[in-house]
Amino acid sequence: MTHAHSLSLVSVIVPVGERKSPIGALYAEYKAALSTLGIPYELIFVLDGPPQPAVEGVLAQLAAHGEPITIVSLARYFGEATALMIGFEHAMGSVILTLPAYLQVEGGEIGKLLAALGEADLAVGYREPRESSWFQSLRQLAYHGLLRFVTRLSFRDLGCNARAFNRKVLEEVHLYGDQQRFLPLLAERQGFRVKQVALRQSKGDRHAETYRPRTYTRGLIDIFTVFFLVRFTKKPLRFFGMIGVAMGALGLLEMLYLIVDRIFFHAPLADRPAILLASLLIVLGVQVFALGLLGELIIFTHAAEHKDYKVDRVIQYAGAGGERAAPGGGLRSGEKSDVVSSSLSG
Amino acid sequence: MGKPSAYAKLPRPALRLTEKFGLPAPPKLSVIVPFYNEEDSIGPMHAAIVAALDPLGIAYEMVFVDDGSRDATAQRTEEIARRDPRVRFVKFRRNYGQTAAMAAGIEYATGEILVTMDGDLQNDPADIELFLDKMAEGYDIVVGWRHKRQDKLVSRKIPSKIANWLIGKVTGVQITDNGCSLKAFRGSLIKRIPLYSEMHRFIPAIASIAGPRIAEIKVRHHARQFGSSKYGLSRIYKVLLDLMVIKTVASFTSRPLLWFALLCWPLMIIGSVALIGGLFAAQPGDAGMSLPLTGTGIIFLGASVMLLASGTLGELIYRLGDVRPEDFARLTMKSNASHKVPK
Numbered sequence: 001m002t003h004a005h006s007l008s009l010v011s012v013i014v015p016v017g018e019r020k021s022p023i024g025a026l027y028a029e030y031k032a033a034l035s036t037l038g039i040p041y042e043l044i045f046v047l048d049g050p051p052q053p054a055v056e057g058v059l060a061q062l063a064a065h066g067e068p069i070t071i072v073s074l075a076r077y078f079g080e081a082t083a084l085m086i087g088f089e090h091a092m093g094s095v096i097l098t099l100p101a102y103l104q105v106e107g108g109e110i111g112k113l114l115a116a117l118g119e120a121d122l123a124v125g126y127r128e129p130r131e132s133s134w135f136q137s138l139r140q141l142a143y144h145g146l147l148r149f150v151t152r153l154s155f156r157d158l159g160c161n162a163r164a165f166n167r168k169v170l171e172e173v174h175l176y177g178d179q180q181r182f183l184p185l186l187a188e189r190q191g192f193r194v195k196q197v198a199l200r201q202s203k204g205d206r207h208a209e210t211y212r213p214r215t216y217t218r219g220l221i222d223i224f225t226v227f228f229l230v231r232f233t234k235k236p237l238r239f240f241g242m243i244g245v246a247m248g249a250l251g252l253l254e255m256l257y258l259i260v261d262r263i264f265f266h267a268p269l270a271d272r273p274a275i276l277l278a279s280l281l282i283v284l285g286v287q288v289f290a291l292g293l294l295g296e297l298i299i300f301t302h303a304a305e306h307k308d309y310k311v312d313r314v315i316q317y318a319g320a321g322g323e324r325a326a327p328g329g330g331l332r333s334g335e336k337s338d339v340v341s342s343s344l345s346g
Numbered sequence: 347m348g349k350p351s352a353y354a355k356l357p358r359p360a361l362r363l364t365e366k367f368g369l370p371a372p373p374k375l376s377v378i379v380p381f382y383n384e385e386d387s388i389g390p391m392h393a394a395i396v397a398a399l400d401p402l403g404i405a406y407e408m409v410f411v412d413d414g415s416r417d418a419t420a421q422r423t424e425e426i427a428r429r430d431p432r433v434r435f436v437k438f439r440r441n442y443g444q445t446a447a448m449a450a451g452i453e454y455a456t457g458e459i460l461v462t463m464d465g466d467l468q469n470d471p472a473d474i475e476l477f478l479d480k481m482a483e484g485y486d487i488v489v490g491w492r493h494k495r496q497d498k499l500v501s502r503k504i505p506s507k508i509a510n511w512l513i514g515k516v517t518g519v520q521i522t523d524n525g526c527s528l529k530a531f532r533g534s535l536i537k538r539i540p541l542y543s544e545m546h547r548f549i550p551a552i553a554s555i556a557g558p559r560i561a562e563i564k565v566r567h568h569a570r571q572f573g574s575s576k577y578g579l580s581r582i583y584k585v586l587l588d589l590m591v592i593k594t595v596a597s598f599t600s601r602p603l604l605w606f607a608l609l610c611w612p613l614m615i616i617g618s619v620a621l622i623g624g625l626f627a628a629q630p631g632d633a634g635m636s637l638p639l640t641g642t643g644i645i646f647l648g649a650s651v652m653l654l655a656s657g658t659l660g661e662l663i664y665r666l667g668d669v670r671p672e673d674f675a676r677l678t679m680k681s682n683a684s685h686k687v688p689k
Binding site for chain 1: 414424427428431433434435436437438439440442445446447449450453454540541542584587590591594595602606609613638639641642645646648649652653656659660663664666667668
């Protein structure tokens with residue numbers, strides 16, 4: 001571990017993007033909640049997107065009054081996951097708490113997350129009971145169903161950004177873009193214990209949100225990325241090969257049928273585009289397969305840096321019956337980086 | 347000759363371990379055993395290895411890898427490690443599969459010769475002596491062959507026969523029994539071979555990039571005493587694709603572009619034939635050429651261009667990666683010049 005951090009300090013990271021509550025009220029609510037817990041804390045606000053002078057002004061004023069606030073402003077929109085990673089670089093605590101920049105869950109519920117960390121590396125909140133329109137619920141259901149189908153991991157509310165982590169989770173899981181919502185998924189893949197915690201939804205969160213088509217597209221692409229990362233990172237040919245072989249076989253069959261049809265049954269080819277479709281399919285199949293091979297080449301040439309596995313600890317006792325243990329005397333040592341995290345860091 | 351490649355750094359976490367923790371000098375032999383839910387096997391396995399190796403009078407160590415077992419395997423291994431300082435115990439955070447366990451074992455082993463074996467007592471540690479003898483003859487890899495295999499015929503033996511034949515045909519490395527975990531490797535060689543996905547079956551095939559001297563010896567094989575078998579029959583397509591990968595990366599180590607160029611030949615030929623046919627089919631005074639034929643020709647020719655582009659991309663990837671052919675050449679070469687291996 002690289003940072004000299006205090007063991008009891010909780011670092012709260014708040015990425016401030018497009019959607020935000022009035023920052024003064026938000027801070028007051030979070031401060032009230034954190035103070036009742038009786039633990040030392042710091043807040044890190046990461047301002048993501050075009051300059052937000054108003055927000056920055058309020059925060060700077062609070063900081064000037066001695067509030068434990070760190071302000072980091074990014075020059076353009078980088079996405080919530082990047083904001084989170086940047087915030088983490090400034091975090092000193094051994095426990096990291098992320099909270100959304102708008103009131104999503106009631107402040108008083110934060111303690112539940114920290115309490116759940118006792119038996120898990122990562123505590124993820126979900127809003128329960130949740131109040132939303134039928135359209136929202138449907139959207140929610142479809143999204144999580146698709147995700148469960150694709151990754152075979154089940155989570156109830158990935159849109160809820162109130163989460164608590166042990167420091168090492170964020171040290172090992174690297175994210176970019178909008179992937180912060182998938183963090184529990186990726187962390188579980190790396191062998192961390194993840195626990196879901198029911199949190200009461202805040203009143204401010206109860207207005208219906210309308211998404212633009214672009215948001216939906218982004219969501220779908222995100223699901224596809226996670227699908228690929230979770231299932232096929234180390235075996236691109238399994239994925240591309242499957243698609244390539246299927247397309248190529250389809251094309252070959254059609255081509256065969258056309259040839260037989262032309263030669264033995266004298267069916268004319270000229271006035272229909274069937275043969276074009278067949279050759280396109282064959283060619284696409286070959287190319288998708290070739291892409292898979294390129295993927296394999298990337299993995300192969302970088303396999304030495306990206307280990308497939310995570311070592312929990314290495315134990316060896318030196319000397320006959322001696323208590324001097326090496327390395328690390330059964331403590332954590334020799335941790336390896338996992339390929340999932342490495343490939344995620346881009 | 348020439349300056350060593352910048353990429354030639356050998357990954358040596360094992361050596362770092364010995365330096366960092368002041369462990370004794372690397373032993374001659376490391377025995378690597380992955381365990382997954384083998385709480386009953388671990389004790390007898392350790393005893394059998396000790397009984398087999400102690401009489402040989404060589405320095406050895408055991409690297410036990412716990413692949414995220416859910417039973418008492420980890421606790422029992424730790425107890426054994428407490429009693430026996432020659433045991434290094436590597437515990438995974440969760441289950442990552444046998445290839446990963448083998449790779450971790452290889453990474454954490456410090457011996458000059460590495461022997462891998464299954465944790466289910468089906469291999470006999472008494473055979474290790476034969477492997478050492480064979481290695482002493484100058485081989486780089488010695489592969490076990492379970493010639494009296496104690497497994498079910500239909501579900502295990504026949505698929506594996508087919509797989510072994512196929513692997514031999516495709517990779518050019520003829521090994522009777524790729525599935526036998528009991529193998530011995532020169533440590534410096536195997537530590538440089540990238541191992542990932544489910545490749546442990548193909549280690550000798552992958553290692554063939556370096557052109558090692560490979561020998562086969564017959565080994566004993568016992569029926570399973572404890573636990574249950576963890577492999578099924580449903581792996582044919584995975585094996586096929588993995589084979590494809592190995593063939594490709596092994597060929598790639600010389601020229602990726604060449605490989606793609608070979609792949610692109612048939613497309614180019616079909617495309618040219620179709621295009622020329624389409625052009626000739628057009629009669630003078632006829633307004634249209636044969637659209638399907640010319641169209642097909644154009645599609646195939648276009649695709650071959652794309653493939654060549656992919657091949658060029660492959661060259662680029664390969665240049666930027668850290669697998670260099672010279673490294674592999676260096677691993678297995680023999681030279682009478684007193685030669686400094688770059689650190």
